[in-house]
Amino acid sequence: MRLLDSALPIVAAPMAGGPTTVALAAAVGAAGAYPFLAGGYASPEALAAQIEQLRPRVHGFGVNLFVPSRIAPDQASLAAYADELRGEAEAHGVQLDPVPVTDDDHWGQKLRLLIERPVPTVSLTFGLPDAGDIAMLRRAGTRVLASVTSADEARLACAAGVDGLIVQGPDAGGHSAVFDPSRIPEPTGTASLVRRAIRASGLPVIAAGGVDGPEAVSRLLAAGAEAVAVGTLLLRTDEAGTSPTHRAALADPAFEESVITRAFTGRPARALRNGFIDRHGSTAPNAYPAVHHLTRELRAAAARSGDADRLHLWAGTGYRSASEGPAAEVVHRLAAGV
Numbered sequence: 001m002r003l004l005d006s007a008l009p010i011v012a013a014p015m016a017g018g019p020t021t022v023a024l025a026a027a028v029g030a031a032g033a034y035p036f037l038a039g040g041y042a043s044p045e046a047l048a049a050q051i052e053q054l055r056p057r058v059h060g061f062g063v064n065l066f067v068p069s070r071i072a073p074d075q076a077s078l079a080a081y082a083d084e085l086r087g088e089a090e091a092h093g094v095q096l097d098p099v100p101v102t103d104d105d106h107w108g109q110k111l112r113l114l115i116e117r118p119v120p121t122v123s124l125t126f127g128l129p130d131a132g133d134i135a136m137l138r139r140a141g142t143r144v145l146a147s148v149t150s151a152d153e154a155r156l157a158c159a160a161g162v163d164g165l166i167v168q169g170p171d172a173g174g175h176s177a178v179f180d181p182s183r184i185p186e187p188t189g190t191a192s193l194v195r196r197a198i199r200a201s202g203l204p205v206i207a208a209g210g211v212d213g214p215e216a217v218s219r220l221l222a223a224g225a226e227a228v229a230v231g232t233l234l235l236r237t238d239e240a241g242t243s244p245t246h247r248a249a250l251a252d253p254a255f256e257e258s259v260i261t262r263a264f265t266g267r268p269a270r271a272l273r274n275g276f277i278d279r280h281g282s283t284a285p286n287a288y289p290a291v292h293h294l295t296r297e298l299r300a301a302a303a304r305s306g307d308a309d310r311l312h313l314w315a316g317t318g319y320r321s322a323s324e325g326p327a328a329e330v331v332h333r334l335a336a337g338v
Ligand SMILES: Cc1cc2nc3c(=O)[nH]c(=O)nc-3n(C[C@H](O)[C@H](O)[C@H](O)COP(=O)(O)O)c2cc1C
Pocket: 013, 014, 015, 016, 017, 019, 038, 039, 040, 064, 124, 125, 147, 168, 171, 172, 173, 174, 175, 208, 209, 210, 211, 229, 230, 231, 232, 233, 314, 315, 316, 317, 318
């Protein structure tokens, strides 16, 4: 494999907000897959600590960062959404603050950290930073990957100077990497997206989205991907930091499908369909990270109290195949498709 130096062409996708832990990354690394740490939402100090804990335990690894949004949230639609959500919040005794909070997820500090203490790979999601930032990481000896969801985004990433792509199909769990979050990713298979992205960019590709077993791995490798990334299949493993409410929902037959929604964070994301999505999916504004901050406390309270109806239950279409047990078992199972 040219892009990543791992024994197996299998990648543990970064999963911010709890699921990715150093223990999970170390376990998949020991099983021969390539682990990613989730730098999104983490403070620079917490990320630095995770990197130094993982570094001696694995051969190679990556760190994922959220590229800051350049779109200013529309105050009026945000205020209206805060108003709409008041009853949901009151059910948990939470007061929503309608004053929009936006942030850059400490982009500058995290970039400095990764320049001063370089890591083998950095992957970017939610768009592209300045080409100068990509060049700086590459000069530090880091391989830089951009997450893309279309052939056009693949072309833009190539022009920005990245070493490779993570091609994320719309079946993927969690946030979509779409550069323009006003666009809901159109339904398409990850394999056909991989072929189009390779044609458009000529770059090496890691495929992600909807992997539910070894056959999906085979299909994506046959489509030209150098490796296949999985997120959802790791969510219920022993080493993942997934909340008990989320874990239980993934195995609960009452959740019949996963859908793409902006209801929780203002950016399209695939989650198990629940009441919150049904009630607010059609009105949620395109305003990430302002909606993420608006709903954060409410979601934290829902997770604590076992309220799966108001929680962002991120899940890809393969969620029914997410099993309990050691993460290494998931890697071994998927290796049959290599
Ligand atoms: C709970 C969860 C959290 C995620 N967090 C991130 C993240 O922090 N950064 C990122 O680039 N992708 C994130 N993703 C998307 C994954 O990187 C990957 O694209 C996706 O999991 C692949 O599809 P699958 O879930 O069907 O395997 C997340 C996915 C899930 C399920």
